[in-house]
Amino acid sequence: MKKKLSLTFPRRLVSEPITYKLIKNYNLIVNIIKAKITPYEEGRLDLEIIGEKNAINEGIKYLTDLGVSVKPLIQEIKWNPDRCNHCTVCVPLCPVSAFEVDRKERTVSFNDEKCIACGVCVQACPYRAIEIVF
Ligand code: SF4
Ligand code: SF4
Numbered sequence: 001m002k003k004k005l006s007l008t009f010p011r012r013l014v015s016e017p018i019t020y021k022l023i024k025n026y027n028l029i030v031n032i033i034k035a036k037i038t039p040y041e042e043g044r045l046d047l048e049i050i051g052e053k054n055a056i057n058e059g060i061k062y063l064t065d066l067g068v069s070v071k072p073l074i075q076e077i078k079w080n081p082d083r084c085n086h087c088t089v090c091v092p093l094c095p096v097s098a099f100e101v102d103r104k105e106r107t108v109s110f111n112d113e114k115c116i117a118c119g120v121c122v123q124a125c126p127y128r129a130i131e132i133v134f
Pocket of ligand 2 (some may be wrong): 017036077093099114115116119120121122
């Protein structure tokens with residue numbers, strides 16, 4: 001199975017080889033999505049981990065026992081209507097039809113409740129009206 005996690009760890013753990021231990025001790029594949037680690041400050045690490053369910057759960061237990069805060073990573077998609085020029089490029093690309101076209105008004109609107117945060121539209125929008133927020 002696969003899980004995306006957001007880790008926040010205190011200053012004392014900034015130099016701890018967390019990803020190395022997840023790989024070596026729990027046989028997990030670890031992809032770093034985003035890292036913000038500064039010496040002597042709190043660290044933030046967003047990861048995707050892949051492995052057996054039990055191994056993932058044990059890896060998460062290792063992190064929490066260590067004092068790391070582990071939360072599911074939620075990628076939020078923000079649509080900026082002020083930047084949108086209603087070009088409709090994003091509409092056919094969205095796998096869950098989160099963009100709706102009002103043909104009469106010739107406008108596009110975004111339904112964030114449908115969005116599964118796949119990110120396809122973010123790359124495609126020529127006006128940078130869509131962004132991913134972690
Ligand atoms: S691609 Fe961008 S500018 Fe075009 S309709 Fe979609 S959000 Fe608006
Ligand atoms: S991120 Fe993916 S699911 Fe969400 S609106 Fe864009 S294309 Fe659709």
